[in-house]
Amino acid sequence: MTAITWQRRRATASRFWADFRSHRSALAGLGILLFFGLVAVFASVLADPAGLDVTKATAPAHAAPSADYWLGTDQNGRSVLTLLIHGTRVSLIVGLAATAIAIVIGTIVGIMAGFYGGWARSTLMGFTDWFLVIPFLPLAIVMATVLGASLLNIVIVIGVTSWPGTARLVCAQTLSVRERPYMERARALGGGDWHQMTRHILPNVMPLVLAHVVLTVSVAILSETTLSFLGLGDPTRPSWGYILDNAYGTGAMSNGEWWFVLPPGLCVVLVVLAFTLVGRALEVVLNPRLREGS
Template structure:
């Protein structure tokens, strides 16, 4: 029985309540995945370090002219992780480098998700020559090896922070486009799409109000995996000397360590910390992405 005296909720209020209930169910299912929680904890730690860099370490420690430590000095009470070839604290470089590495990973992923989602929707929903052209473009980018294409674009655009973001963003979207295309093809055949078309809803209305909201869970799950690949790509490009020399990142630290022969001289404190940070961040995003995929993908939920 319903309470006659209870206030009647509006359509928006009902939608908000359903959305909140859906978020709670999703979080409860995600919290049941131990690997996802571990990855989230690691990621939160690095985000706190990146945001709190000005508090944790002075930016003056990045200035080569102000460095007064020993050259490639080992860890000590004053320099916990030793020093680099310029006498700067490796710990300071590591803390400030987290900002650039995470920024590049997140910014490049936004570009990749926007391009991949739009092309995937258009390719999957529209038929005819529009769908064929967008699908062929996606296939063309998939055929070309990712890393050589990124290296070529980075060499053409030049060494710059935003250039690296653009390079990674415009070369890492094809897998997202294929995923969204397959989801769109499935959703397009469902009954509520036919009903929306029968009552006069246009194609763009159907895409924006019916198709896009249903593919967004897969977009979110794929985003975390794409961030991991973007962070790793930034590290690779910086290690190859294509990063921004005016900003310190974990990749530029590894490149500098290689250039001064830190491995051959036994200066492990200059190589291992940035490498471990890259591995942990990539691992964190991968664990979160796999947990989200298990939670949001109905097929994977049915197998459990």
């Protein structure tokens, strides 16, 4: 029985990969993500962390790109390339961690609202709509200001403010799954609420959640960049938004110091684009209706 199960899983994985790789744009996005992922993992090998310390910077401030400093230096004489490499790790960690929080909250709220219906659905979806109505940026700024500037607080702020879209999606899918025949059989056989939600509903909503995860990561990275650019990020852990904030604060944009502005901006654009391409492809592959329409 175990051998048959694993054989089916391998066949499913093979079909999934065949469908996914038919989207060339998704493969390009996956390649970009693998590149940035490797940079994040080996950041300490690619660039000495000591280069982040302002007190150890010996290069002239605002130096143009050279053989010693490929992307020039910042206002403190630190290598922009070193900041960029270590900023990759921070930006990806914040994006993935905040997305995990948002997905967990959104999935729990969505399943409970769709499964129980009635007053529970009205209450939970009303709470979700309240979060959707409030503009994200002002709410995130207020929360970040109250909690303080730290990497953990930024993760919490983005995660807590990014779950409503997932909750809406999961609730709609749960309502559809709840009416299927096997759910009636599960109830007739005495399956409790927990059993039905974890063994029947959750596996059926996970494909859509997985596709939504990839899209949510891009939003989380943009949110972190925005908050850091506004000076609400962790000053001890440089991210791409932190670099852009320093560039703006020191007048790099008006002084023509492109090496201080363009690289972090391009990194943000490339990573967000890559996650979007992969997420759209996953959405088509995992959703039979979209696959038939395309």
